[in-house]
Amino acid sequence: MRSHRLQEMRAISDSLVKIGIIGSAQMTVSRRHTAMMALSTKTWVFLGGFALVVALTGGASRYDAIQIVPLRAVSGLFLIPALYYLSLKDLKKEAFLVSLFAFLVFLVAAQLVPLPPSIWPNFPERGVLLSLDVALGLENVWRPLTLSPMRTWNALGSLVVPFAGLFLALALGATSRALLHLLAALGVLNAILGLLQIVGGPSSVFYLYEITNRGGAVGIFANENHAAIFAACSMLIVVELGLRDRFERHSGWTRVVFPAAFLLILLTALVGGSRAGFAAAIGTLVVTFTMLVLAPEARRERSSADSVGHRAYMHPKLLALLPVLAIFLTVGAFIALGRSPAFADILARDSFADLRWSLWPVIVEMLGDHWLAGAGFGSFEQAYKIYEPSELLMPRYINQAHNDWVQLIIEGGAFSGVLLVGLVVWVGRSVVKLVNNRNTRVSALFWLSIFTVIAGASLIDYPLRTPLFQLYGVWALLALSRDVGELEAT
Numbered sequence: 454m455r456s457h458r459l460q461e462m463r464a465i466s467d468s469l470v471k472i473g474i475i476g477s478a479q480m481t482v483s484r485r486h487t488a489m490m491a492l493s494t495k496t497w498v499f500l501g502g503f504a505l506v507v508a509l510t511g512g513a514s515r516y517d518a519i520q521i522v523p524l525r526a527v528s529g530l531f532l533i534p535a536l537y538y539l540s541l542k543d544l545k546k547e548a549f550l551v552s553l554f555a556f557l558v559f560l561v562a563a564q565l566v567p568l569p570p571s572i573w574p575n576f577p578e579r580g581v582l583l584s585l586d587v588a589l590g591l592e593n594v595w596r597p598l599t600l601s602p603m604r605t606w607n608a609l610g611s612l613v614v615p616f617a618g619l620f621l622a623l624a625l626g627a628t629s630r631a632l633l634h635l636l637a638a639l640g641v642l643n644a645i646l647g648l649l650q651i652v653g654g655p656s657s658v659f660y661l662y663e664i665t666n667r668g669g670a671v672g673i674f675a676n677e678n679h680a681a682i683f684a685a686c687s688m689l690i691v692v693e694l695g696l697r698d699r700f701e702r703h704s705g706w707t708r709v710v711f712p713a714a715f716l717l718i719l720l721t722a723l724v725g726g727s728r729a730g731f732a733a734a735i736g737t738l739v740v741t742f743t744m745l746v747l748a749p750e751a752r753r754e755r756s757s758a759d760s761v762g763h764r765a766y767m768h769p770k771l772l773a774l775l776p777v778l779a780i781f782l783t784v785g786a787f788i789a790l791g792r793s794p795a796f797a798d799i800l801a802r803d804s805f806a807d808l809r810w811s812l813w814p815v816i817v818e819m820l821g822d823h824w825l826a827g828a829g830f831g832s833f834e835q836a837y838k839i840y841e842p843s844e845l846l847m848p849r850y851i852n853q854a855h856n857d858w859v860q861l862i863i864e865g866g867a868f869s870g871v872l873l874v875g876l877v878v879w880v881g882r883s884v885v886k887l888v889n890n891r892n893t894r895v896s897a898l899f900w901l902s903i904f905t906v907i908a909g910a911s912l913i914d915y916p917l918r919t920p921l922f923q924l925y926g927v928w929a930l931l932a933l934s935r936d937v938g939e940l941e942a943t
Contacts, residue, residue: 495538496625503531503621504635504924508642511614511920512674513662514853516607516831520662524920525610528617535617538624547623547934549879553872554619554927560868561609561830565602567595577822578839599829600836608831614920615927622931629935630697632928633690639925640687641714643672643680644721651724670725679919681730682910684722685737686903686925691715692741693899696748715741729913733906740902748895809855809913815840816854819863827866836863853918857911880904880930883937890940900933 510524544551573596574583586592599605622632647670649659655667662675669677672684695711722734819828819840828836834852841851854860861869880900887897907916907926916922 495534496627496631499531499534499621499625500627500631500635501638503528503618504639506531507614507618507921507924508639508673509661511924512672512679513664514676514679514915514918515664516604518662518664518675521611521920525613528613531617531621532613535621535624539620540624543623543626546938547931550619550930550934551623553876553879554616556872558609558612558616560865560872561605561612564599564605564827564829565597565609567597569595573598576826578828578836581839597829598826599832601829601832601834604831604835605829611920611923615923618924619927619931622928627931627935629932629939630694632932632935633694636925636928636932637687637690637694637714639673639921640684640690640718643674643683643687644718647672647680647684647721647725648717666726669727670721672721673921674919676914676919677725678727678729678910678914679916679922681722681725681727682733682906682914682916683922683925684718684725685730685733685906688715688718688722688734688737689740689899689903689906691718692744693896696744696895699748729910733910736906737902740898744895744898747898749892811845812851812855815842815845816856816859816863819854820859823863823866824870825866827862827864827869830864833860833864853915855914857915857917858908860915876930880933883933886937886940893936893940896936900936903929 506527507524510520510527513520570586570593573579576598578600582596586594597605646659646661650657650672651670653659657667660667660671661673662671665671665675666677670680671677672680674680674683691711691714695707695715698707698711719734719738722730725731815837819836823836833854834850837851837854845851854863858873861873865872884897884901887893887900907922910916917926
């Protein structure tokens with residue numbers, strides 16, 4: 454009987470399709486479903502492929518790393534599908550981030566515009582160039598604002614990587630969950646490669662860059678500090694994804710994958726030699742514990758006769774202490790057994806004797822001279838040589854300020870400071886919106902923590918000078934914007 458009724462319903466449906474009553478509606482739904490499935494496939498293929506390319510070639514901050522040649526060329530190719538699928542609606546959805554990036558591109562390009570000889574000598578430290586021009590009879594040469602045009606051109610070209618990452622994600626409609634999964638996958642790749650490097654020793658074939666911290670766990674980076682900060686951020690992302698999965702009740706296998714990924718990344722952070730990364734990892738563990746305690750309970754969809762294991766899974770607040778306690782015991786064991794080089798460095802070295810502190814008076818002097826117009830993006834190394842005191846002359850040279858926020862002002866001037874303040878205000882307002890909703894307070898803590906880790910690391914280092922971290926930052930900002938957009942839509 455049931456089969457007969459189904460046949461009758463299909464016959465009626467076919468008749469209605471023939472006369473055009475429901476045919477167009479069904480075809481429209483079918484087409485939309487097909488388009489959504491195709492778009493989802495394109496999202497993972499293009500974004501995943503782009504992330505892999507940047508992971509394998511974008512971990513160095515040096516302007517002369519050979520890997521930047523294929524990196525920028527391939528990033529330019531990825532702009533083709535980005536611009537093909539991009540629409541004005543996509544841009545309007547993320548108007549602030551797009552405007553912020555456009556302002557940055559304009560600011561870098563403006564420093565390359567030639568200025569008349571009556572203007573550019575008035576900027577600080579241009580007197581040396583003017584003296585050379587007079588000696589060579591070139592008084593009427595037009596020069597750009599930047600002290601190092603080639604380095605600024607290089608800085609402008611480097612923006613193709615975050616540009617492609619942002620617009621590709623916008624064009625393909627990448628969700629917050631998709632972007633976070635990609636970033637978590639990069640964190641796992643960084644951890645696996647780092648462990649292989651430790652096992653292989655300084656001569657390991659798994660090091661991707663010629664100039665790197667051999668013997669350390671640099672992963673997909675050239676700098677061990679950058680890899681360690683990347684690991685701390687990745688642990689936070691894994692925890693956030695695990696909590697979202699628990700609450701939304703997705704596939705059960707993820708209950709094993711996320712904890713395993715977290716422990717793998719933590720292990721890499723422990724065996725690394727980065728003091729900043731070790732401190733960030735410990736802070737991440739504290740935030741993890743807090744997120745587990747504050748996380749809302751998962752949806753109750755089973756009967757009261759469920760197993761004890763399920764009841765434990767549904768009440769994470771009661772068991773949050775156990776895994777975190779086990780992790781802290783593991784960290785303590787690594788420290789007690791002397792298996793954490795970073796912790797040993799904290800005790801063995803006087804932080805105030807670090808080169809970064811010796812540079813600070815010079816950095817302050819440079820900031821005082823260039824805070825208004827800037828010395829030019831990418832020109833810090835050349836500008837520093839004008840100020841370098843004789844007592845700091847050494848075989849090793851200084852190519853970064855080791856304080857990215859101050860260096861941003863030195864290179865970009867007051868306008869780059871406005872750009873930075875605008876970004877901080879936007880992130881702060883976005884986090885506040887998440888805090889004001891009881892269901893998203895844990896996500897607010899996650900976002901606040903991950904940007905705090907990056908901002909704190911940038912106070913003593915320069916992780917955002919690497920193309921990989923630039924892509925990481927752009928996708929993190931877009932994911933935050935997506936979360937806030939979904940909250941406002943509901």
